[in-house]
């Protein structure tokens with residue numbers, strides 16, 4: 001039975017990692033940090049969460065490489081999430097890369113993340129507890145629907 005849930009993420013300054021942790025906790029998912037584990041076993045995977053920050057309007061190179069190499073069993077669904085300083089443009093790229101693999105993207109979630117490009121002055125304290133609760137609600141909806 002294909003019932004494993006994986007939460008693949010990249011996080012340069014730790015914000016998206018907090019969201020990934022919260023999601024994994026909410027749905028009993030296995031965390032995969034794509035910056036340190038380039039190979040990920042998707043056997044028996046039923047659902048895939050993919051999350052990243054946005055850097056100059058793009059997802060991280062590590063995540064793009066990970067998704068390009070991904071080989072997934074048929075029928076896997078996905079949801080994308082991320083943190084941002086101004087606009088979560090990475091989610092469009094992540095969704096497109098997944099769809100190119102034949103994976104249906106059922107939902108998306110984004111919240112602000114403390115922005116070190118703005119010297120840490122923008123979105124201090126984000127993601128906060130409310131953001132993480134919203135991320136968990138999104139995750140439960142995504143796997144349930």
Ligand SMILES: Cc1cc2nc3c(=O)[nH]c(=O)nc-3n(C[C@H](O)[C@H](O)[C@H](O)COP(=O)(O)O)c2cc1C
Nearest residue numbers: 012013014015016053054056057083085086087113
């Ligand atoms: C080098 C750099 C570039 C960034 N570029 C963007 C950007 O183009 N658009 C945006 O909305 N936020 C931008 N940000 C803000 C980050 O996306 C935001 O802080 C995010 O939470 C970082 O995620 P992470 O901590 O998981 O790496 C940038 C931050 C850094 C450090």
